[in-house]
Amino acid sequence: KAGVTQTPRYLIKTRGQQVTLSCSPISGHRSVSWYQQTPGQGLQFLFEYFSETQRNKGNFPGRFSGRQFSNSRSEMNVSTLELGDSALYLCASSLAALSYEQYFGPGTRLTVT
Amino acid sequence: AQTVTQSQPEMSVQEAETVTLSCTYDTSENNYYLFWYKQPPSRQMILVIRQEAYKQQNATENRFSVNFQKAAKSFSLKISDSQLGDTAMYFCAFMKDTGTASKLTFGTGTRLQVTL
Numbered sequence: 001k002a003g004v005t006q007t008p009r010y011l012i013k014t015r016g017q018q019v020t021l022s023c024s025p026i027s028g029h030r031s032v033s034w035y036q037q038t039p040g041q042g043l044q045f046l047f048e049y050f051s052e053t054q055r056n057k058g059n060f061p062g063r064f065s066g067r068q069f070s071n072s073r074s075e076m077n078v079s080t081l082e083l084g085d086s087a088l089y090l091c092a093s094s095l096a097a098l099s100y101e102q103y104f105g106p107g108t109r110l111t112v113t
Numbered sequence: 114a115q116t117v118t119q120s121q122p123e124m125s126v127q128e129a130e131t132v133t134l135s136c137t138y139d140t141s142e143n144n145y146y147l148f149w150y151k152q153p154p155s156r157q158m159i160l161v162i163r164q165e166a167y168k169q170q171n172a173t174e175n176r177f178s179v180n181f182q183k184a185a186k187s188f189s190l191k192i193s194d195s196q197l198g199d200t201a202m203y204f205c206a207f208m209k210d211t212g213t214a215s216k217l218t219f220g221t222g223t224r225l226q227v228t229l
Contacts, residue, residue, distance in 0.1 A: 033215050043204065043219035056216050090158060094215055100146045100208055102217065104158035 002027065004093050004105035012111045018079040021108045025072050025093030031055075032074040033102060034066060037088040046089075049074050050096060078110075086112045115140045115207050119220035126195045127228055133180075134190045134223045136205030142166075144210035147181065147188045148217070153201040161203070164188065166210070192225075200227045 005024045013019050025032050033056075034046040045058040049068035066076040072093075078085055088109050092102035116139045126132035138147070149161040164172045164181050171179050176196075180189045192199055205220040 031215050042221050045216045048215045106157050
């Protein structure tokens with residue numbers, strides 16, 4: 001069974017632009033969570049989607065948004081990029097009934113210049 | 114709110130030796146899960162071991178085992194017979210057991226270096 005995939009793997013954007021990151025969960029997994037990883041703040045929870053609905057949300061500004069499609073694939077969007085948004089963005093998927101077991105993708109490295 | 118503390122930023126161990134990574138957490142919840150995740154230099158986060166708070170028996174997975182002390186809110190990871198491939202960042206993580214929540218709260222990590 002294929003693992004969690006994330007595209008693109010690397011991205012360079014300019015301050016003020018917006019960006020969309022994509023995550024395809026493991027087949028059969030309906031829950032997708034997003035995390036931001038930075039050297040300063042560590043790993044922080046962004047949000048979680050289940051059945052196309054946002055079920056949990058972390059403490060991030062409204063510039064960070066996401067959505068989930070009927071095939072469970074998820075996207076996250078960051079608008080008006082700031083230098084501080086430079087980070088590794090990790091996506092994790094889990095079975096709805098076993099939401100405590102999360103499987104992570106390789107991440108998207110976003111650099112904002 | 115839950116917090117997870119890993120007080121050892123870096124550790125080193127020789128191949129074939131045993132090493133223990135520390136983790137403490139703070140929560141008012143009674144039902145929760147604790148995890149150790151491994152993030153090798155390639156960046157893919159891998160689940161190492163899971164512990165349900167309601168289980169008194171410590172979890173084990175091959176060379177990896179935990180010492181779960183619920184009253185002390187302590188959750189350490191022991192790696193036996195360390196291998197070069199164990200070199201990675203290790204994160205301790207907490208999740209409330211609400212049946213639906215999937216939010217992981219991570220510690221700051223411990224960088225483990227396995228040497229020859």
